[in-house]
Amino acid sequence: MDIWNFAEYAAWAVSGILAIIIVLDWIRIDTTYSSEVLTSSREGEIEAMTEEHRL
Amino acid sequence: MSQLNDTAIGAKVDAAVTASEKVGLLRVLGPAHVWALGVGIVLVGEYMGWNFAVGKGGAYAALIACWFAGLLYTCVAMIDSEVTSTVAAAGGQYTQAKHIIGPLMAFNVGLYLVFAYTMLEAANAITVGFLIDTVAAMTGHEGLDQRPFIILAIMFLAWLNYRGVLATLTFSLVITAVAFSAILVLFVATSPVFGDSPWRHADLVTDLPYGWLGVLAAMHFGLWFYLGIEGTTQAAEEVRSPARALPFGTLAGIMTLLIAATLTWYVCVGLMPWEYLGQSGVPLFDAARLSGSMGLMVLLGIGTMFATLASANGCINDASRAWFAMGRDHYLPAWFGAVHPVYRTPYRSIIFLVPIALIFALGAPLDQVITFSILSGLLTYTFMPLNIILFRRKWPLDTIKRGYVHPFHPLPALALLCLCAVAFFAIFLGYGSQLVAMLSFYIVVSLWFHFRRYRYVHRAAQFTMPWPKPRGY
Numbered sequence: 001m002d003i004w005n006f007a008e009y010a011a012w013a014v015s016g017i018l019a020i021i022i023v024l025d026w027i028r029i030d031t032t033y034s035s036e037v038l039t040s041s042r043e044g045e046i047e048a049m050t051e052e053h054r055l
Numbered sequence: 056m057s058q059l060n061d062t063a064i065g066a067k068v069d070a071a072v073t074a075s076e077k078v079g080l081l082r083v084l085g086p087a088h089v090w091a092l093g094v095g096i097v098l099v100g101e102y103m104g105w106n107f108a109v110g111k112g113g114a115y116a117a118l119i120a121c122w123f124a125g126l127l128y129t130c131v132a133m134i135d136s137e138v139t140s141t142v143a144a145a146g147g148q149y150t151q152a153k154h155i156i157g158p159l160m161a162f163n164v165g166l167y168l169v170f171a172y173t174m175l176e177a178a179n180a181i182t183v184g185f186l187i188d189t190v191a192a193m194t195g196h197e198g199l200d201q202r203p204f205i206i207l208a209i210m211f212l213a214w215l216n217y218r219g220v221l222a223t224l225t226f227s228l229v230i231t232a233v234a235f236s237a238i239l240v241l242f243v244a245t246s247p248v249f250g251d252s253p254w255r256h257a258d259l260v261t262d263l264p265y266g267w268l269g270v271l272a273a274m275h276f277g278l279w280f281y282l283g284i285e286g287t288t289q290a291a292e293e294v295r296s297p298a299r300a301l302p303f304g305t306l307a308g309i310m311t312l313l314i315a316a317t318l319t320w321y322v323c324v325g326l327m328p329w330e331y332l333g334q335s336g337v338p339l340f341d342a343a344r345l346s347g348s349m350g351l352m353v354l355l356g357i358g359t360m361f362a363t364l365a366s367a368n369g370c371i372n373d374a375s376r377a378w379f380a381m382g383r384d385h386y387l388p389a390w391f392g393a394v395h396p397v398y399r400t401p402y403r404s405i406i407f408l409v410p411i412a413l414i415f416a417l418g419a420p421l422d423q424v425i426t427f428s429i430l431s432g433l434l435t436y437t438f439m440p441l442n443i444i445l446f447r448r449k450w451p452l453d454t455i456k457r458g459y460v461h462p463f464h465p466l467p468a469l470a471l472l473c474l475c476a477v478a479f480f481a482i483f484l485g486y487g488s489q490l491v492a493m494l495s496f497y498i499v500v501s502l503w504f505h506f507r508r509y510r511y512v513h514r515a516a517q518f519t520m521p522w523p524k525p526r527g528y
Contacts, residue, residue, distance in 0.1 A: 002196060004191045004194075004196040004199055008199070008200050008203050008204075009203075011203035011204050011206070011207040012203045012206075012207075014207055014210075014211070015203065015206045015207045015210045015211075018207075018210040018211060018213075018214045019210055021214065022213065022214055022217055022406060023406075025217075026402065026403075026406060029395060029396065029397070029402070033396055035393075036076070037076050037077070037078060037396065038078065038393040038394065038396065039383070039389055039390075039392050039393050039394075040076065040077040040078055040079075040394075041077075041078060041079040041080065041383060041392065041393075041394045042079070042383075042519055043144040043145075043146075043150065043292075043380070043383065043384070043517075043519050043520065
């Protein structure tokens with residue numbers, strides 16, 4: 001076992017963690033918001049709230 | 056910092072979203088992000104791949120291919136800049152095709168885009184694995200398992216894209232700037248400015264070893280210098296000022312690439328004989344090694360890795376926007392047209408494309424994956440001349456205000472069409488069966504769309520841009 005073997009295990013582990021984070025958030029969002037809200041985006045529509053944003 | 060901004064912005068907007076019950080992509084990007092998106096996708100082509108043009112026809116053939124392809128992509132950038140400055144919507148060329156030509160063309164262009172970017176993402180992930188394996192071998196470790204690093208590259212960038220576009224493209228901006236600067240540093244450091252130069256152009260650059268046929272064959276790989284600059288249009292729905300930022304970012308991007316491509320060619324052919332350069336896996340890194348400077352080696356090694364990651368990052372961004380736009384118009388299931396209410400990204404499209412990229416990255420050979428990407432990109436470029444000619448005819452300059460008007464119309468469109476024909480012939484010489492297979496695939500899915508899918512498209516609802524009626528209707 002050298003540093004590259006550890007790096008391989010670390011890469012597997014971090015990939016798995018990122019996948020879990022994404023999937024959990026996906027499930028949370030899909031169960032919290034209705035489909036109508038999530039798919040309410042329309043082409044060419046400039047939402048007032050995004051235009052009012054100040055960074 | 057940008058990640059925090061994305062989250063904070065998303066949280067602030069979340070309350071407003073819940074109240075109004077509408078969510079859309081976030082308009083937070085500027086011209087620098089557009090530049091980073093375009094150049095970031097492409098710059099990996101300077102670090103690897105372009106040099107196969109040298110193998111096909113020698114150093115001068117690669118230079119001719121570099122400049123002809125540069126002309127092709129300058130036409131692409133100018134045409135794109137004009138059209139997309141009026142179409143401030145995700146989907147890029149897909150959305151342009153939908154408004155200007157028609158649904159079947161739009162469906163095809165959407166698929167070209169998604170395949171071109173997803174295949175390029177897979178190719179970049181394969182390259183990340185190869186680069187890490189190379190570093191491991193240089194430190195004495197043989198037999199590294201590349202798979203976890205390939206998967207990590209895709210998962211990390213998918214997560215970044217999922218979390219917000221500002222963080223994603225700020226990350227691209229930083230690593231692309233480093234990768235581009237590395238090329239400039241290599242050029243200056245090896246030039247005669249600082250004393251003895253290792254360049255040996257007089258000894259190494261030969262005449263055309265395979266004649267003009269070699270020049271034609273080199274065109275296939277000349278595309279690598281610029282392939283993907285058209286991806287800037289996918290940011291149209293997320294830039295603060297589409298009419299200004301998109302032309303500015305795109306045209307600055309193609310100028311950057313013309314400089315980077317020419318410098319790359321000049322440095323590499325002055326350091327390596329064409330027989331070696333034509334087969335090199337990482338030509339800029341090899342050029343740094345031949346300079347004898349450890350500092351340059353490290354810098355170009357980092358540049359190679361950053362360019363690869365920036366390309367994969369931009370590809371995830373662009374493929375997901377094209378897929379999202381097709382879902383929103385019901386060209387694909389509407390489920391894909393969802394926007395994350397906190398991060399304001401097309402999250403379902405991003406997630407859906409991850410396993411597809413992984414399958415190709417882990418299971419397909421690199422040259423096949425890249426060829427599929429190039430061919431899909433070339434089909435998009437072939438559509439562009441028709442697109443701009445119809446756009447000018449249906450909506451002349453006095454009917455829609457453009458953020459940028461490209462000069463000498465229709466010459467760029469006609470030049471682009473001719474160069475595309477040359478590039479198709481060049482690819483046919485080397486990858487004829489793949490070209491035929493891919494065209495057959497697009498014909499089959501077009502039939503499916505026409506006879507099965509189009510009935511689900513909301514025909515009136517897909518045209519929501521505030522454009523006047525086209526002339527003649």
